[in-house]
Amino acid sequence: xxxxxxxxxxxxxxxxxxxxxxxxxxxxxxxxxxxxxxxxxxxxxxxxxxxxxxxxxxxxxxxxxxxxxxxxxxxxxxxxxxxxxxxxxxxxxxxxxxxxxxxxxxxxxxxxxxxxxxx
Amino acid sequence: xxxxxxxxxxxxxxxxxxxxxxxxxxxxxxxxxxxxxxxxxxxxxxxxxxxxxxxxxxxxxxxxxxxxxxxxxxxxxxxxxxxxxxxxxxxxxxxxxxxxxxxxxxxxxxxxxxxxxxxxxxxxxxxxxxxxxxxxxxxxxxxxxxxxxxxxxxxxxxxxxxxxxxxxxxxxxxxxxxxxxxxxxxxxxxxxxxxxxxxxxxxxxxxxxxxxxxxxxxxxxxxxxxxxxxxxxxxx
Numbered sequence: 461x462x463x464x465x466x467x468x469x470x471x472x473x474x475x476x477x478x479x480x481x482x483x484x485x486x487x488x489x490x491x492x493x494x495x496x497x498x499x500x501x502x503x504x505x506x507x508x509x510x511x512x513x514x515x516x517x518x519x520x521x522x523x524x525x526x527x528x529x530x531x532x533x534x535x536x537x538x539x540x541x542x543x544x545x546x547x548x549x550x551x552x553x554x555x556x557x558x559x560x561x562x563x564x565x566x567x568x569x570x571x572x573x574x575x576x577x578x579x
Numbered sequence: 580x581x582x583x584x585x586x587x588x589x590x591x592x593x594x595x596x597x598x599x600x601x602x603x604x605x606x607x608x609x610x611x612x613x614x615x616x617x618x619x620x621x622x623x624x625x626x627x628x629x630x631x632x633x634x635x636x637x638x639x640x641x642x643x644x645x646x647x648x649x650x651x652x653x654x655x656x657x658x659x660x661x662x663x664x665x666x667x668x669x670x671x672x673x674x675x676x677x678x679x680x681x682x683x684x685x686x687x688x689x690x691x692x693x694x695x696x697x698x699x700x701x702x703x704x705x706x707x708x709x710x711x712x713x714x715x716x717x718x719x720x721x722x723x724x725x726x727x728x729x730x731x732x733x734x735x736x737x738x739x740x741x742x743x744x745x746x747x748x749x750x751x752x753x754x755x756x757x758x759x760x761x762x763x764x765x766x767x768x769x770x771x772x773x774x775x776x777x778x779x780x781x782x783x784x785x786x787x788x789x790x791x792x793x794x795x796x797x798x799x800x801x802x803x804x805x806x807x808x809x810x811x812x813x814x815x
Contacts, residue, residue: 563639
């Protein structure tokens with residue numbers, strides 16, 4: 461086992477431990493954690509199975525194995541960013557509705573209170 | 580008897596708000612209209628909320644800054660919930676002189692149009708905007724005609740009278756940023772009639788337009804995208 465393999469494996473395990481900690485503490489929702497877990501498992505798989513990378517590049521017809529790593533990961537990251545934009549748009553919409561509903565409710569409460577005072 | 584709600588979206592308009600509210604409260608509408616005023620305070624940093632609370636108006640305080648679209652939509656939600664027949668947006672910066680409202684109401688009485696827009700460009704008097712802004716407005720006129728087949732010259736005017744059908748639709752879905760031109764496509768898709776009435780607008784009393792130089796390119800792109808996507812969206 462080469463030195464870089466050991467380093468990647470150690471880093472990967474630290475990453476998994478950190479993700480697990482975030483989930484148990486309730487700071488990361490499980491649905492977002494899935495992507496991170498899958499990514500770390502792929503990384504671990506390829507740090508043990510060094511020949512796997514060149515084999516995959518041959519299958520996909522990529523000349524230089526590292527290019528396959530970069531291309532596939534940039535693609536994954538882009539998709540994930542898109543997913544995050546969707547999530548943030550959704551929460552923005554929810555915040556808007558909540559704020560509006562709250563303003564209407566506050567007005568209703570105030571009217572009810574004023575009525576009570578007058579009676 | 581028709582109940583009409585005046586929606587005044589405000590962001591830091593503490594200085595110009597008193598004048599508009601005075602003018603509105605002293606306004607003599609035709610007798611079959613009953614007016615209420617809703618001030619929507621879009622999380623202002625100044626004393627807008629306090630100023631509004633002095634007057635006999637409905638004050639809707641937003642805890643989070645939603646932008647003009649979200650603020651106006653709050654007014655439409657209120658109008659729908661409380662069974663108003665008409666709603667009119669009047670900006671808090673004094674650009675829309677309240678007495679011009681009567682022109683919109685007269686036109687509505689005659690035609691029963693779903694949406695009546697107070698337009699700066701049908702008459703020759705009053706406030707004129709810069710060249711760049713006129714170009715932008717011409718562009719939106721063209722885009723709007725392309726998508727809806729309607730001739731709306733002042734599609735960026737916020738001075739609008741909505742009837743019950745338009746209120747219900749706007750309460751449901753209203754674009755949150757720069758909503759004016761985009762929502763016209765929505766109205767056209769739902770078969771609501773939109774007409775323009777010439778009004779005279781004044782320069783804003785205080786504050787700045789939300790659309791300034793750097794923002795205007797972004798404005799055009801965003802509104803174009805938003806109009807196109809409302810156009811291709813299913814109306815279910």
